Amino acid sequence: MSDLLIIMKQELMVIVIIFFLLFVKLGKGMKNETLLPLIQILLLLQFIAGFFFNQTGQLFGDMFYTNGLIAFEKAILSFGVYLISLLSSDWLKQSKHMPEYFMLMLAALLGMDLLISSGNLLMFYLALELATIPIAAMANFDLEKKQSSEGAMKFILSAAFSSGILLFGISLIYGITGTISFAALSHQAVNSTLLILAFVFFFTAFGFKMSIVPFHLWTADVYQGSPIATTSFLSVISKGSVAFIFITILYKVFGQSETVWYWMLVVLSVATMLIGNLFALRQQNIKRFLAFSSIAQVGFILVAISGGYVVATSAVVYFILIYIFSNLAVFGVAEVITNATGRETINDYKGLYRTNPFLSWIMALAMFSLAGIPPTAGFFGKLMLLTAGSNSGNFWFILIAGLNMVISLYYYLIVVRAIFMDKNENPIAPIKISVMAKYGMILCAAGIILVGLIGKIYEYIQSLI
């Protein structure tokens, strides 16, 4: 029992918060103004808990296992949720259904935590569903907007479709090998035709969740329709969690079949970077722009994943940590602006620097970090990804990735240019930023600057593997 409490402490705490919110909602209710800080404190506690009493262990047979690295990955996700609760505080406070929104988000977080910890295919599938379905409801949370419902609908349909294929793949795997345990599967090489088919079907679920080309088509529409809090959750937390488990599955479960998936990764990574970049170039809506740019970022993550378990894990965990700070900062600024003015195209951002210097600097810093320009943390993140990828000695691949980084630089600069240099007759008026959002942005900015410069963070991640 005490084992359970310690090993599952992060999940249990999430469950406690969900039930707490449920009781608040069922009871007399609380004003959003008082409830929100309370939730944030609970989230922070849950985040901090990830650094104490970590031990390696498994539960429920081999369903659930954890170790220091997994606890740290979960802590990163929790911190992301905490940041979203800060950055979206204005939008959340206005909402009549704030407790429900948090319940959904935390349920999805719970799913992701379980996903990272899953030890067999059944647990994996259940956790993946738990991590997906609440997001559809979250996407629909701008209740009065038709676009929001449309996005949610597209998401749930695509998710159901992907889930079907995944289940097909899992059934085939079980049918051929007679096991669903990761440990048992790891002795099984993917060698028969049927098993390759099963593996590819299994793989598409990752493709869907991480928006790998060609499984990315839903991304832009859903990102655009959803409230920004949901979009940022989808693009950062959801992707991060799937990337973590993806590495584990590839190397720990299908490690014997590296020849099968290595070239698949390379081809899809190149396609993902290219398509993400090409589409990002022409977007006007900031959310669509971020959707495609985050697709390109996933391509870079795949570069690192191809490099080998140890380097891939350290590089991807490090990158996701940085990516959370950078991308959430961008979403945070976009959220504040959309919330205050309803404007969300890049043209609207022209001349922003004249009226809102604080938002502009945060945005510029985050864009530089996403583009991977030193001395921001994003540069170190990208560097680690590329170094990890070059571990396999495929230098053409690294060169293509590098060229794509230069292309991506171009469109990130377009936004910076719009903000700082372009003129606008009718710029966005000065916006008053709430203390919480401001605090969240400053946290992000600090992360963008410090995570790169403090080498100890990367060494800590390496020590966990």
Added chain:
Amino acid sequence: MNQTIQIALIPLLPLAGFVLLSFFGKKYFGKNSGLIGTAFLLASFILSLFTAYKYFSASVDGHYSSAIALKYTWLVFSDKLSIDMGLYLDSISMMMIVVVTLVSLMVHIYSLGYMKGEERFSAYYANLGLFTFSMLGLVLSSNIFQIYFFWELVGVSSYLLIGFYYDKPSAVAASKKAFIVTRFADLGFLIGILILSYSAGSLDFNTMIHNLTSPESSELKTAVSTTFLSVSAVTWGGLLVFMGGAGKSAMFPLHIWLPDAMEGPTPVSALIHAATMVVAGVYLVARLFPIFSLTTPIVLEVVSWVGAVSAIIAAIIACTQTDIKRVLAYSTMSQIGFMMFALGVSKYGGEAGLGFTASMFHLFTHALFKALLFLGAGAVIHYVHSNEIKDMGGLRKSMPITHITFLIACLAIAGFPFLAGFFSKEEILLAAYHNSPAIYWIALFTSALTAFYMFRLYFSIFWNKEHTTHEKHHGEGPFVMMLPLIILAVGAIFAGYIPFGKYVSADGAPLASHFKISFSILPVALGLSGIAIAWIMYKKQNGLSDKVAASFNGFYKTAYNKFYIDEIYLFITKKIIFNLIGKPAAWFDKNIVDGIMNFTGNTTEWVSEKIKIVQSGKVQQYAIYFLVAAVVIAAAFIYILK
């Protein structure tokens, strides 16, 4: 004061200025921002002079050793491989900190007058501080990764400075171009760093150089035997690193950003495009010179030819430009070409290492007179409110100080005897003469062209027509703008007398001066004839005013002279040099080199236009694509693997 702190303060003081001004500049300091920035830089300059003096006066038997004053380990990969931040002291880094702080200080002082009244005055000074900090961090790097870090920071801060006039669309476009073109080169640089550091098993300059040059090191053997496309890994590393250097230093064909970058404020051009950022590539090659020279002579060969081609192409184009800053931009490119090929023809150590010393020497003197030229050009632009040569002329009386200092700088760059540029250029030519005759002749021709286009500029600005329109104009500029001109002019005259070889050489051993009158006769004669041609062509206007003057002096005589001499010069220069060489060169530059860049951009746009149909917004279609993709991937793998 502790030596480490003292050296660390050199880059940190400008950084402190940047932080102070960017956070409190506009609110609390306003017009005093400039003075505050200048004060920080003055302190930094004095410290670097002091540090350099101490370094150069502490030699052992005339040898200078290198030392790492401060080392902070940033990231440990393994026992051997770590990323450090440090301060590296050797003769070239000491020389560079003096050059950077000196020119930056001059620009700071000059801008007090030039940028006075600008809306974002304090932001301008903040950016200058950031740039100076990055540049100092770059030259003091002890680690190739650190150099990359500051390399990029220099890029970012120069982006801010070039784009300072963000109201001007051309300035914005230029800053973007500079940023993106150099980023392409930097990508090569980064990959080069990864290859070199992987081969050497270290990122540290000292260890890297040792591991890749000493014949018994096992890393060297592996690096030479590992090949890709039948070129060894270490050569690839060297080539790619040089690509980074070529991008920053505007070497052909990565030079296209430099002329456009002239859209920035003129003092910024003096800082970035004369003395600091653009010579970073030269500095990088010098920094890794032992590897290039001892292990990968092929790379050095490439360096010398890229340098020589850049030098001559830029000089030819400079003859055809009418924008004063563009002439100076191409001239900078040409002079950096000199420095590059000087490094390229050099050997490691001893007499044959003259090229290395000469290159560094030229970097030093060039910084002085080119900064002076830019600042002088700034004063002229400030005065006539135009960049075009045709709007200038006859300014020598209204701008006496600018006129004299500009003349000194022109003479110095043309290699007029006993001025700074003469000594350094002679050394370069001598080095080329001994090692690569073909490059020597190119260099000789280029230096004659240099004299011609510089004096074309000089005569067009200060002589040519007698100006009347500006008589009621304000003076030539406040004292703060004239002071840097005078200081730099003194430098441009006397810097050549420094026994440079004693202090700076490839292997640290002193190198005697190689000055020989007999060798100098040909280059000087060519330089003087270049000046003479410019004098005949541009001292007076060849238009209506000339004819009026001619009618008084005797029409026939003038016509006679013009017919036989002027016309020949005109034919040679205008017809042959301009039309046959200059114009095609400019055309090639504009259409082919630029065109390839634009083509890349347009193709990208076109492709993304075509594939957007897939992104239709229909969820049923998405599902079909999804399924098709899954099946295709599965089929492909089954086909490949079975």
